[in-house]
Amino acid sequence: xxxxxxxxxxxxxxxxxxxxxxxxxxxxxxxxxxxxxxxxxxxxxxxxxxxxxxxxxxxxxxxxxxxxxxxxxxxxxxxxxxxxxxxxxxxxxxxxxxxxxxxxxxxxxxxxxxxxxxxxxxxxxxxxxxxxxxxxxxxxxxxxxxxxxxxxxxxxxxxxxxxxxxxxxxxxxxxxxxxxxxxxxxxxxxxxxxxxxxxxxxxxxxxxxxxxxxxxxxxxxxxxxxxxxxxxxxxxxxxxx
Ligand code: F6R
Numbered sequence: 001x002x003x004x005x006x007x008x009x010x011x012x013x014x015x016x017x018x019x020x021x022x023x024x025x026x027x028x029x030x031x032x033x034x035x036x037x038x039x040x041x042x043x044x045x046x047x048x049x050x051x052x053x054x055x056x057x058x059x060x061x062x063x064x065x066x067x068x069x070x071x072x073x074x075x076x077x078x079x080x081x082x083x084x085x086x087x088x089x090x091x092x093x094x095x096x097x098x099x100x101x102x103x104x105x106x107x108x109x110x111x112x113x114x115x116x117x118x119x120x121x122x123x124x125x126x127x128x129x130x131x132x133x134x135x136x137x138x139x140x141x142x143x144x145x146x147x148x149x150x151x152x153x154x155x156x157x158x159x160x161x162x163x164x165x166x167x168x169x170x171x172x173x174x175x176x177x178x179x180x181x182x183x184x185x186x187x188x189x190x191x192x193x194x195x196x197x198x199x200x201x202x203x204x205x206x207x208x209x210x211x212x213x214x215x216x217x218x219x220x221x222x223x224x225x226x227x228x229x230x231x232x233x234x235x236x237x238x239x240x241x
Contacts, residue, residue, distance in 0.1 A: 001210070001223065003233070004231070009198040009234055013042030013046050031063070032129075033066065033130060033182075035140075037165075039132035051093070059094070062099075065099075066131070066141070066187075067102060068080045069176040070104040070176055104180055113154065120182075125189055127191050128192045133197055136158060136160050136205070137220045139187060140182050141157060142181055142184050143156075143157070145217065152186055188225060195229065203236065206238060206241065
């Protein structure tokens, strides 16, 4: 795993955005795997600003998101569909039909998981996957104990994840208890992976990712099995390294 150490969140975001925009500009066709949450927001701001200033076009880019809550309406302000529209898709020239997010409102959720895997395959797989990391080492919503062989599946969210995400909801009770997430094997099929981390709250997880064992009790450690992973993290997140 390559590590890029940055001074702060702003530089972490800029470094990741540079890698992404270089690919968008040079590749004829590209499938990006995208994440939600606080970590990638600065990256998305930089992509939008680069699109506005330099005209970087996303017309030929396909995107697939990592995850979505179950039983939260697609237009709920806290759905990941809403997050992506507001923070990225509505501010770029990407055609809506090129973007994909699991449907947590599907009648048949098992079928939806299969459909999502097929859809990723039909897009030719993921060229570059952007990841954040949970304090407990989750990637996507793959909580500790998830099999490294997992494909897109339904998960019960860990209490620590619900608590961390309750900052976006009126109260903890409003945070959904389950989600659909790409599986770990799905993520590992990506050709290249960028994992971002900022702030002291991520320092222990980053230290365990870099120095700890590779096992299913710590989902992000699966990334050690992949040959093209770059961690872009700021000083605070790298404070034990
Ligand atoms: C979000 C996702 C999660 C987050 C993680 C960190 O799509 O897949 O794994 O990346 O929970 O969240 P933040 O960035 O809010 O600290």
